[in-house]
Amino acid sequence: MDIQRLNPTPRWSDATVFNHMAHFVEIANDTSADVREQVKQIFAQAESTLSQVNSNKSRILSATIYVTDFSHMQQLNEEWEAWLPQGCAPSRACVKVELADPSYLVEISFVAAVITAQS
Helix, strand or coil, X not given: CCCEEECCCCCCCCEEEEXXXXXEEXXXXXXXXXXXXXXXXHHHHHHHHHHHCCXXXXXXXXXXXXXXXHHHHHHXXXXXXXXXXXXXXXXXXXXXXXXXXXXXXXXXXXXXXXXXXXX
């Protein structure tokens, strides 16, 4: 099976698909927004990426969430729970970090199952 890369650049691809698994990372486009709005942007982008790789948010297998301040967790969790379909929460890790750009409040790395003819 070949590796599929969406919009590859010299530093990253928007998503990488191999063996019916999609791997991708999302960050907010508007970093002037508060954490709730950055999370909403990330989720909208994730849905777009999932659609491009023939998947959806109910097929997310795991997520690693990078936050700059744990005081943002309540807002993040509220958006997370509202966004995911009931009964479809993936495994999840949350890590406090310093992100490459100080205006980023959150970054999320996703792994999702891709829908195939056998799925």
